[in-house]
Amino acid sequence: xxxxIIPTPLRKFTGQKTKLxxxxxxxxxxIEDLALNFPDLKKHLIDDNGRLRTFVNIFVGDDDxxxxxxxxxxxxxxxVISIIPAIAGGSH
Amino acid sequence: MSSNTAFxxxxxxxxxxxxxxxxxxxxxxxxxxxxxxxxxxSGGLGSPLLLYLAAAGVGTIGIVDFDVVDxxxxxxxxxxxxxxVGKPKVEAAKERLxxxxxxxxxxxxxxxLTSQNALDIIKDYDVVADGTDNFPTRYLxxxxxxxxxxxxxxxxxxxxxxxxxVFNYTDASGNTGPNYRDLYPxxxxxxxxxxxxxxxxxxxxxxxxxxxxxxxxIKVITGVGETLSGRFFVFxxxxxxxxxxxxxxxxxxxxxxxxxxYEQFCGVKAVERKIKEITVEEFEEWQTSGADIQxxxxxxxxxxxxxxxxxxxxxxxxxxERATEIARxxxxxxxxxxxxxxxxxxGELEEKAGYDNLYNLKGGxxxxxxxxxxxxxxx
Numbered sequence: 001x002x003x004x005i006i007p008t009p010l011r012k013f014t015g016q017k018t019k020l021x022x023x024x025x026x027x028x029x030x031i032e033d034l035a036l037n038f039p040d041l042k043k044h045l046i047d048d049n050g051r052l053r054t055f056v057n058i059f060v061g062d063d064d065x066x067x068x069x070x071x072x073x074x075x076x077x078x079x080v081i082s083i084i085p086a087i088a089g090g091s092h
Numbered sequence: 093m094s095s096n097t098a099f100x101x102x103x104x105x106x107x108x109x110x111x112x113x114x115x116x117x118x119x120x121x122x123x124x125x126x127x128x129x130x131x132x133x134s135g136g137l138g139s140p141l142l143l144y145l146a147a148a149g150v151g152t153i154g155i156v157d158f159d160v161v162d163x164x165x166x167x168x169x170x171x172x173x174x175x176x177v178g179k180p181k182v183e184a185a186k187e188r189l190x191x192x193x194x195x196x197x198x199x200x201x202x203x204x205l206t207s208q209n210a211l212d213i214i215k216d217y218d219v220v221a222d223g224t225d226n227f228p229t230r231y232l233x234x235x236x237x238x239x240x241x242x243x244x245x246x247x248x249x250x251x252x253x254x255x256x257x258v259f260n261y262t263d264a265s266g267n268t269g270p271n272y273r274d275l276y277p278x279x280x281x282x283x284x285x286x287x288x289x290x291x292x293x294x295x296x297x298x299x300x301x302x303x304x305x306x307x308x309x310i311k312v313i314t315g316v317g318e319t320l321s322g323r324f325f326v327f328x329x330x331x332x333x334x335x336x337x338x339x340x341x342x343x344x345x346x347x348x349x350x351x352x353x354y355e356q357f358c359g360v361k362a363v364e365r366k367i368k369e370i371t372v373e374e375f376e377e378w379q380t381s382g383a384d385i386q387x388x389x390x391x392x393x394x395x396x397x398x399x400x401x402x403x404x405x406x407x408x409x410x411x412x413e414r415a416t417e418i419a420r421x422x423x424x425x426x427x428x429x430x431x432x433x434x435x436x437x438x439g440e441l442e443e444k445a446g447y448d449n450l451y452n453l454k455g456g457x458x459x460x461x462x463x464x465x466x467x468x469x470x471x
Binding site (some may be wrong): 009 | 133135136138139174179222223224225226227230247248249250251253255275277278280291298324326328330331333335336337338339340341444
């Protein structure tokens with residue numbers, strides 16, 4: 001089991017849950033598990049070609065999966081996955 | 093840095109608590125005085141950022157913003173008070189900051205940062221601090237900083253969540269860290285991530301995040317401590333969890349060599365479509381012809397109390413909420429003081445509520461009153 005931290009803009013798709021437990025031995029499997037339980041979340045994470053969207057970054061522990069093994073990055077029991085989307089607020 | 097930056101007796105007294113910190117001292121204070129920082133956006137993040145940079149003694153601060161102070165800003169934009177409502181933000185900010193610290197220079201740019209003016213404005217500064225509220229400007233600030241080789245101290249907020257980093261920072265050994273495009277090569281489609289005006293923001297959050305941003309600006313300038321270059325800080329005010337994540341340059345990030353059309357890049361070009369306008373002369377014709385028209389004033393109540401033309405008052409921040417009061421079956425003239433806020437109101441109503449019968453009064457109530465005066469003089 002790994003923990004996924006859901007960022008504010010995506011909480012509306014998880015019933016306002018901030019953290020979720022997911023099954024999977026890789027990031028890919030964890031995202032698939034997440035998408036299965038929260039189908040609305042899926043289109044915000046994955047594009048029509050099944051690739052991770054470019055305005056969303058995924059970190060395992062403190063590291064960007066693009067600097068690890070992308071979606072094949074392995075997960076251990078207790079791994080923490082952070083989804084970090086682009087946000088732009090600040091002025092108004 | 094040079095020891096020829098002299099401090100007056102007043103300045104030495106003022107900055108005493110900086111000067112006595114071991115490892116900071118007069119040298120760091122000199123660097124602050126010699127530094128030129130451009131703050132893009134003087135709203136939620138810009139408020140604490142500007143207050144602390146001015147108080148700390150950053151010698152030259154530039155402020156870019158084209159907005160005016162609105163009632164709905166005061167919940168978080170602590171730079172402004174009730175008496176500044178309706179004033180251009182850069183003017184109100186300059187007055188407040190000069191009062192806070194008369195030993196520094198404040199330069200204002202009462203304009204929107206665009207691909208046409210960005211390089212010219214940014215080139216004279218050492219550090220850029222981005223506290224804007226939309227993706228096109230975020231990418232513009234990033235790209236201009238990359239082209240000009242300036243560090244970009246970044247902060248962004250949404251509802252209860254904030255992010256801080258230092259992009260495009262070149263360290264002492266000449267290595268330049270990641271920039272915004274290494275993190276997010278392309279923006280989300282419009283509408284997916286709402287801005288504060290649509291999604292809301294907890295008032296104290298920009299206070300927390302903007303202060304962290306000021307801290308990073310000070311470290312970038314003085315070289316004291318370790319900046320957030322190569323790291324990305326995220327804070328959730330609801331759960332009080334923060335994480336500092338590692339970020340790196342990505343091999344496949346396209347090199348930025350020139351600025352582009354950022355509205356198009358972010359898919360928000362449609363928002364820019366032209367709204368219908370009428371001149372004060374046409375407005376008068378409509379009125380005297382007895383045509384059935386509705387007139388809406390989107391200024392603030394205090395401005396309305398000062399002078400009005402009998403229009404229905406719906407301040408800009410309330411137009412979406414009170415859209416049911418705006419007619420769809422006849423021509424509606426929307427005005428504010430100069431025409432800027434009413435143009436925004438029309439854009440919002442057209443985009444979100446599908447209105448097609450709205451006309452912006454060119455030059456606003458100011459033009460209308462000038463026109464009336466001229467007519468009186470002519471008679």
